[in-house]
Amino acid sequence: MINKSSSKKILLLTYAFPPLQAPESFLSVKALAKIQSHEVDVLTIDASIINYARDESLENYVNDNFGKVYRAKPSKWINKKIFKMMRFVSFFPDRFRFFNSQIYKKALEINVESYDLIISWSQWHSIHLVASKLKKKYPSLQWVSHFSDPWSDNPFLARFLGYKASQYFFEKRVIKNSNAINFTTNLSRELVMSKYPLSWMDKTYVTPHSYDSSLYKKNNAKKTKFVISYVGNFYGPRNPLLLLKSLSQIYQKDNDFFDEIVFRFIGKWFGNDDWNLKINDLPEGLIEVKSPVTYVDSLAEISNSDLLLVIDAPFTSSVFFPSKLVDYIGSGLPILAITPEGSCLNILKNIGGLHAFPNSIDSISDGIEYAISSLKNKSIKSPIKKEKERYSNDYVSKEFEIMFKQLTDI
Numbered sequence: 001m002i003n004k005s006s007s008k009k010i011l012l013l014t015y016a017f018p019p020l021q022a023p024e025s026f027l028s029v030k031a032l033a034k035i036q037s038h039e040v041d042v043l044t045i046d047a048s049i050i051n052y053a054r055d056e057s058l059e060n061y062v063n064d065n066f067g068k069v070y071r072a073k074p075s076k077w078i079n080k081k082i083f084k085m086m087r088f089v090s091f092f093p094d095r096f097r098f099f100n101s102q103i104y105k106k107a108l109e110i111n112v113e114s115y116d117l118i119i120s121w122s123q124w125h126s127i128h129l130v131a132s133k134l135k136k137k138y139p140s141l142q143w144v145s146h147f148s149d150p151w152s153d154n155p156f157l158a159r160f161l162g163y164k165a166s167q168y169f170f171e172k173r174v175i176k177n178s179n180a181i182n183f184t185t186n187l188s189r190e191l192v193m194s195k196y197p198l199s200w201m202d203k204t205y206v207t208p209h210s211y212d213s214s215l216y217k218k219n220n221a222k223k224t225k226f227v228i229s230y231v232g233n234f235y236g237p238r239n240p241l242l243l244l245k246s247l248s249q250i251y252q253k254d255n256d257f258f259d260e261i262v263f264r265f266i267g268k269w270f271g272n273d274d275w276n277l278k279i280n281d282l283p284e285g286l287i288e289v290k291s292p293v294t295y296v297d298s299l300a301e302i303s304n305s306d307l308l309l310v311i312d313a314p315f316t317s318s319v320f321f322p323s324k325l326v327d328y329i330g331s332g333l334p335i336l337a338i339t340p341e342g343s344c345l346n347i348l349k350n351i352g353g354l355h356a357f358p359n360s361i362d363s364i365s366d367g368i369e370y371a372i373s374s375l376k377n378k379s380i381k382s383p384i385k386k387e388k389e390r391y392s393n394d395y396v397s398k399e400f401e402i403m404f405k406q407l408t409d410i
Helices: 023-033 059-065 080-088 095-109 126-137 163-177 186-193 198-203 241-253 295-303 323-331 343-351 361-376 385-391 393-408
Strands: 009-014 039-045 069-072 117-122 142-147 180-183 204-206 226-231 261-266 287-290 307-311 335-338 354-356
Touching: 009 023, 009 095, 009 126, 023 059, 023 117, 023 323, 023 393, 039 095, 069 095, 080 095, 095 126, 117 126, 117 393, 126 142, 126 163, 142 163, 142 393, 163 186, 180 186, 180 393, 186 198, 186 204, 186 343, 198 204, 226 295, 226 361, 241 361, 261 295, 295 323, 307 323, 323 335, 323 343, 323 385, 335 343, 335 361, 343 385, 354 361, 385 393
Parallel strands: 009 039, 009 117, 039 069, 117 142, 142 180, 180 204, 226 261, 226 307, 261 287, 307 335, 335 354
Antiparallel strands: none
């Protein structure tokens, strides 16, 4: 662990922490890794018992940058089979709610009241309910609730009958009782806080996702084709169907356009494991599909690409900051974002990048054609260095430090 410059201590409460494999695990680790003003301990779940996917690639990174990591064991009745069935439970507010009592007990066991501040980090939102209970028991304990995604207003979940109404009361309790609330985009903050008294906005912050440049390793092997990569999973409305139709449209117009080009997809497409049914009208070798890799290996895949793809769901607008986008930014490589109006597009405009709208085949086709032509004639532009560094965890950890100091120096 690195030496901290202060004896003040923070406890991070989260269900997403390595080696549990989830984007949020990597986001929380990077965001808090460079904090020098406080020692950061972690309270999370022992995910080995529930057989959740594991990623050990950040083990040394965690050891070097964090203090103690406490892992609460789930109740004995929860095994991997039962936990898998719990994915159908989405209203409480998620299946990790069944671990809240163990996290709460562990927090008391490790004397949570001795910490200067706690920060509850979601996804998953259940963790905020533990923090709320701790705050009720110890009113003087400073509490930051961090939302990487909206809660009751999440458009991926709000389409389910009763979801938004049932989550509102959980969310309101957390927002009301937190000393500070952090969001990753201003649009997300505005969406969530629009339901609450204006005075509550005064305790909100916006601190974005971050990257750590030390985690990127490039393979200098010679390439024979331009590699256009998408790293991450597809699910529900976030899928590559319109992109594939756009590629087909371009190919029908010009059979030679995709010479020396390969689109590489690293990850899963949930519900559509057989890509061959979707790409049978495209030239052989244009599409490569690779199984998911560890987080550090995914950064290597990113670094070995020539162009990086963001593909968002075709909503009218989006408040989300895709976790893959910040990893792309950290690589310094060109980005094409197929995304609606909203947070992702705003970030892209600031750092410099290419854009297409996800609900239009013509827009996607135009974006792909322009990007590939720019690759071939070497005119494509990378993110602006000064804007890119705004998302480095050297910078983002300092933003968290400022927030923490404001709360703990009272």
